[in-house]
Amino acid sequence: MVWDAFIAIYLFLAGLGAGAFVLGALSNWAKKPAPRMKKIAFVIAPVAVAVGTLVLVVDAKAGFNNPLRFFMLVSNLNSVMAWGVVILSVFLAVSVVDLALLLVRKKTPKALDVAGALLAVCVAAYTGVLLGDAGVAFPLWNMALLPVLFVVSAASTGMAAVLFVTHLVAPDEAEALPALSKAGLVLPVLELVLVAALLGVTAGTSGSAAAAASASVANLLSGAYAVPFWLGFVCVGQVLPFALELARRGKPGAAKAAVSEVADGAAAVAPGSGKALALVGEAGVLVGGFMLRYLVIMAALAVAFA
């Protein structure tokens, strides 16, 4: 294991921040105005990405000890990481400026919002490309699927983070974007399909990487990481939020049934309380989003695995 939970935190926060920014930008087109939700999203975005980047800086021990070396970070433009540094920096600048404008002028230029949203997509995708470019060593890190998967996960975690806070501090704005509810049903399904595809493609790896590939898949499905994978990522991260979203849309009785069916833990939530169910679902998405990054890093075995 080369990278560990530190990098997973970074990948998670960067995705979360990116997703949050996109949501904030999208709130411009909300049917009902949702100014507080936008503010929440625009605060979360730079903070999450900045904290994630800080984690990265701390993890880069030699650079942390010799900070001047960070100025050489864009020396090699063949390196995905060099581009990542550029993307992160520009995104941080844009999102901070946008936030400042929002706080000072209560209004943001749409063009900046759009630019920021595009950069956010790049940030989210970059976290996948970063791993994908090391896929020659770790066959689980598939260049074709990981960026898409991480973008999808960024969207759901960003959304979940913003909605979580919104439900707490501005509950009246939480349902401002009806599309979000739809997204809450689509994204988990999409994410599960993408993970299944990732595992399927990895398992089908041939040649020198075959052993490491199948061992990585086995690690997740039945090996050392099977419990966090099935419980943390699949159940808590995808099925639970999906079921709760479904329940919230239907009758309270149906919600109860769905809850007891898929997750015993959620039964502790007071039945009929839509806000509580939403909070639990959003927390589940965040757990699942982190587990995804954590598992993709930790369960991956190198071609020369030990």
Added chain:
Amino acid sequence: MSEKKLGMLIDLSLCIGCNACTVACKRENDVSLGAFNTWIESFDVERPDGRIARANVPKQCNHCEDAPCVKVCPTNASYRADDGTVQIDQDKCIGCKYCMAACPYQVRYQLESGEVQKCTFCHHRTSVGLLPACVSTCVGYARTFGDLNDPESDISKRLAEAKGGEVLYEDLGLHPALRYIGLNETEAMPVASAIHRGGNVMRPYEG
């Protein structure tokens, strides 16, 4: 082509797994405890004639021509030197470990101070005309070192006899400068014990 390309050839039939190379390397390069620039993987195999033999496969940086570590390094700390080897400029390394993640051979490790290190082909020795420590100490003369682009070098001659030798993970297309003789033949034999790195279990025997 006059460009220099240093390489190493290891004849597995002559490697007795004594680990003198490992120790010489540790001493020569002051490799920290727990880390290895080179190591030997040893395991029992079933020969085609049914008898059991002990395989010893030395591993280290392959100094790939298309090195993923060089490609992914954001600061150019990892680079290809004029002699064709892959080196690390410690003063540029930020310790992001991207190179470690990108190396399919997993030969890199992080120092206590944060920088990444690996086999240099004993650059400090070879640049003054000496052999790498592992080569000069090798008991069975299993290791040969020299310029792959010089047809008169020992390694080129031995490689010519060995039809170019074999490389680890050839299908990854990284064109390593570390060549082997007998690698494919050895790997084709069923493994009949744990794989040991030195004397420590690297992969247990599943039976």
Added chain:
Amino acid sequence: MINFQSSGKRTLANLAAGKLKIDVIDCTLANGSVTPTIPGINWIPIKPATNAAFCAALVQKIIADKTYDADALSFTTQKAAVAGGYGAYTNATYLVIVDEGHPNHLKLMRAADAGIDAPEEKDKDGKALDQFVVIDAATGQPAVHSACGKGALEFEGEVNGVKVRTGFSLLKDSVNEYTMEEYSEITGVSVEDLERIAKEYTSHGTRAGICHKGGSAASVNGIDTVMGAAVLHAIIGANQMIGGNAPNSPAPTTAGNGARYKLGTIAGKPDVSTKNATYISRTVKAWEKTDEYKNRVAAGEKDPKPLMPWFGNGAASDSQALLSIVNRYPYQAKILTSFMCNTLQATPGAMRDEVVERLCDPEVLPLHIVCDVFVGEHAQYADYIVPDVTPYESFGLPTTGTTFTGYGTTVRWQVKEPESMLLDDGRHASWETFLADVAQACELPGWGENAIKDADGKAWPLRDACDFYLKAVANLAYAEEPVADISDEEMRVQALDELPESFKAAVTAEEWPKVLNVLSRGGRYWPMSYVHDADGRRSRGFEKENQTYYYSEKRALNKNCYSGKRLPGVFGYNPETFTDLSPMTDHFSREEYPFGASEHKPRFRSISMLSNSPVMRDLCSHNYIELNREDAAALGIKDGDKVRATTPLGDVSEGIAMVRAGQTKGAFALAFGYGHQNYGAQDIEVDGAVTKGDPAVAAGVRIHQMLDPTVTGVTGDDVISIIAENDAASPGRCGGMFKIEKA
């Protein structure tokens, strides 16, 4: 097997070139020349303590096929062998008295037994030489061995009315005691392999050999292995032949009476030998020859039994000495001084609480002084520890042993100032300074002023290591042709001009540049042509006898001190026995204890050392209990499981299983050098300062062999005696009886 690095170096190129074939007969497939892709070498798994059965099977097949070198075996003297183109001879043709009623039963027949009136022959010291009797191959008549060149190999009949047989014919019977199928069953080697190897071995003239070292004989029946290898070497006439069994690295006299200094002559040296004294290890002297035996018989005791076994044919043994000390038999030890050894750790079966308790008891051992660099298991229990120096801080002229067959020797010398304490007079604490000071305080001869005489009769002092060893180096420098003086440039480049004044003072000004020449080269070696002639024989050393015993009178006459049993004087396979020569399987069930043990050399440790090396621990943190994969499957043991090997007496060796194909069935193996208790694993307090131990030093497992129940049973429970070789006295390390289970 010899050090696998040097054997690898000497064999790999020839194997690769197809000029050499090797069969590695070993319980465990070690890392070494048996690589998957090299031609000409096979690993043949064998059960421990059955090497003699393997050799006996070969000898049986070779005799049956008549593929032995009858010429080489028939020479009766060294002179005849050399004249016949060989380098050595055997006593295969000597007649053995097999007449049970004869007073010299089991002895080789002498001229007097045969009624032959032979002129007495004396050696150069004036001692009368034995005149053995053979059947002259030319005449078919009895003759003394020195009077004919060749004897009849096979003879069974009467000479002078006494029933006799040749050693060779006795050997034939001995190796035929088992069938090839039985040998195969005993050893685990297929009949096909046994026959193939016998054929291969006899297909290369004198250019074949058996490379075996101590480990192959480290069982209670180990001497059989040594005799088997000797018989096999002589059976093709390979002794002293290039490509055969060439002796290892003869060297000129260095630490003895050499070219410059008489280091072997000590004026006033007390006359102490085994004739007037007794080794505490109960070796060299037979039980019947001891004062105790004589006194007890004189007191009217019939057939007295000793408290612990005696080994009349054994040399000095540290393991037996240790056990003697803790049993206070044959006499009380008053002072034990040991230097750079860890007998407690290295003696299988000795490392147990009751031994340690007695070792620490001043009643048992009043004073125990250890000189060592490390505080190992043995040193841990000493009353005083004298600091010693490391190899780079000390001197020595070790012969190169198995790594070199030419003429010459290596020199080890103090290349750095020792780290041990500096004494007031400028010397550093070491074994040598300790000896010198104690000896001078006790006014022993051979130490202090005027201790050493040079070739011109001038006297020199002996107060420090350099006083002795640099004179030995001078002997080497002046041996045969003196070496050249070292050049000034070389002296400067190697900083030899900065050596301590005491070094220079140890030899003459004339000798010093020659001594430096030898030091700078780490020894002195002559060209191989110096010892080998063009015919492929050794060109030096022919004047010396090189006889192989096909019949060992000494062994045949060695009466066991408990049972009175004797082992045969010819080579053959004898199953493992306890001290009274009763088979182990008479005492315990093989079904219940089906496994033997086999220890082997570690790659990452030495015998008892190196576990304090962080680099070695990095390479290998602990050893394993190595098990054949089929045995493991039958026991339900998986690779990496914790397992336990237990003797019938409850001794336990516990470790991590390594399940592999490279281990013989029916035995477990472990690399020695692991499983420490001290040696840096423990905290040490010196003058109030505590040095923390590192438990990682203790990792791994050491073999725990059972004590000998036949000694304890005969002489009382209080006696602690290890299982041992009946002739050699060496501890039974490999073999034994164990059951294995998951821990």
